[in-house]
Amino acid sequence: MWLNNVLETIGNTPLIKLNKITKDIPATVLAKVDYFNPGNSIKDRMALKMVEVAEQEGKLKPGGTIIEGTSGNTGMGLALAACVKGYKCIFVTTDKQSKEKADILKAVGAEVIVCPTNVLPEDPRSYYSVAKRLGKEVPNSMYMNQYDNLANRQAHYESTGPEIWAQTEGKITHLVCTAGTGGTITGTAMYLKEKNPNIKVWAVDVYGSLLTNYFKTGNIDMSFVHPYISEGFGEDFVPQNYDxxxxxEFVQVTDKDGAVMARKIAKEEGLFCGYSAGSCIQGLMQLKASLTKDDVVVCIFHDHGSRYVGKIYNDQWMMERGFLEVKTFKDIVSGRAGKKLITVEPTNTVAEAVELMKKYDIEQIPVLHNHELVGSVSEGGLFQKIFSNPDIKYATVASVMEAAPAIVDFLTPVEKLGSLITKENGAVLAKDDSGNYHIVTKYDVIQSLAK
Incomplete structure (x- = not known):
């Protein structure tokens, strides 16, 4: 039997057991994988609910415009509802969010306005302020305000909570969820605690957010607020959706730990999740000491990794922020204690090049002219030529040199170097910050990966 529209596919997402990444945790750990929703995130649930409630209350009228401040996922859910129901959308987001999120929103017909991240919520430039202003200025529009709109948490009370309770057959003992607008964790927790007050609810926050301190003290202390990279959770104010x-319990995780864990989930569990899923599991790891073999833990995996291919799943982005500890070209040559690269000029003789190979026990020598790479000579290439013509040892390097090795970035990962070194060209070169050349051979790569 067919469905009437895409909105009918929202909810009833799978609960999947984690096996490898949680092997050191005695409890059963299950992931509520909500990227199976049509908009690839858990926000589809509350987006549709907010629209339905707005319609019921007469606040959203036919042909109207939906306005929202969003990190991307709520916008996608609202856009799907708008497509089906005939509304227009204007979404306001921050320059911290991934480009992919904004592009996806535009693809489903929304207008996207990007605002600066590092301003206070009450600043007229903040995405909160801009969204509120547009809600007043745009005719026949409604500012959804997912932060203070209680339809947000109601959606999870009515769907996410009941699904988890049924899928675990009432055996759930712990709920772990990142904390952002408060809708998911509060709504789900409200339902589950009605079923069993002993269920523990653990909120995962990020350093730079004030939510953890507010939970512990009841005070809004802006001294705890500072810029952070994590997306989709953490706040610099307390939304009304919180109870x-x-x-x-609240636990804070670092930007780096959340990003690294997300990549680990993808590699070890085959679940291509977003930033918040990595942070959720990292938070669980920090609290795992209190778990037993009889516990059943449910972790919320909010969205899909496709939202972050230019960020946490991009090696260069990760390395630039010190998040990815991978071996690079620089790491290989750093252990050479400043040894100078052995090179020859095109005017050197083949015999001189061979002598250098013997002296320094090397297989390949770059050929430089005026400090620029013009070619190379290798042990294998010279052997064939000398064997067929012994007198070639008196010839110049220019007459026998081979193609120059590839030149790469000094921070190129070792794994990529392997694909650049071929049978015909057994090395790659890179310049350091001082403009000096360094060489890495096939043997160097093998040795590095074997360590």
């Missing part, structure tokens, strides 16, 4: 009485 802290249903949350038992």
């Amino acid at each position: 802290m009485s249903v949350i038992d």
Whole structure:
């Protein structure tokens, strides 16, 4: 039997057991994988609910415009609802969010306005302020305000909570969820605690957010607020969707740990998740000491990794922020204690090049002219030529040199170097910050990967 529209596919997402990444945790750990929703995130649930409630209350009228401040996922859910129901959308986001998120919103017909991240919520440039202003200025429009709109948490009370309870057959003992607008964790927790008040609810926050301190003290202390890279959770104010009485613990994780863990989930569990999923599991790891073999833990995996291919799943982006500890060209040559690269000029003789190979026990020598790479000579290439013509040892290097090795970035990962070194060209070169050449051979790569 067919469905009437895409909105009918929202919800009933799978609960999947984690096996490798949680092998050191005695409890059963299950992931509520909500990227199976049509908009690839859990936000589809509350986006549709907010629209339905707005319609019921007469606040959203036919042909109207939906306005929202969003990190991307809520916007996608609202855009799907707008497509089906005939509304227009204007979404306001921050320059911290991945480009992929903005592009996806535009693809489904939304207008996207990008605002600066590092401003206070009340600043007129903030995405909160801009969204509120547009809600007043645009005719026949409604500012959804997912932060203070209680339809947000109601959606999870009515769908996410009941699904988890049924899927675990009531055996759930812990709920772990990143904390952002408060809708997912509060709504889900409210339902589950009605079923079993002993269920523990753990909120995962990020350093730079004030939510953890507010949970512990009841005070809004802006000294805890500073810029962070993590997306989709953490806040610099307390949304009205929160009911802290249903949350038992807050734990903060670093930007780096969340990003690294997300990549680990993808590689070890085959679940291509977003930033918040990595942070959720990292938070669980930090609290795992209190778990037992009889516990059943459910972790919320909010969205899909496709939202972050230019960020946490991009090696260069990760390395630039010190998040990815991978071996690079620089790491290989750094252990050479400043040894100078052995080179020859095109005017040197083949015999001189061979003598250098013997002296320094090397197989390949770059050929430089006026400090620029013009070719190379290798042990294998010279052997064939000398064997067929012994007198070639008196010839110049220019007459026998081979193609120059590839020149790469000094921070190129070792794994990529392997694909650049071929049978015909057994090395690659790179310049350091001082403009000096360094060489890495096939043997160097093998040795590096074997360590």
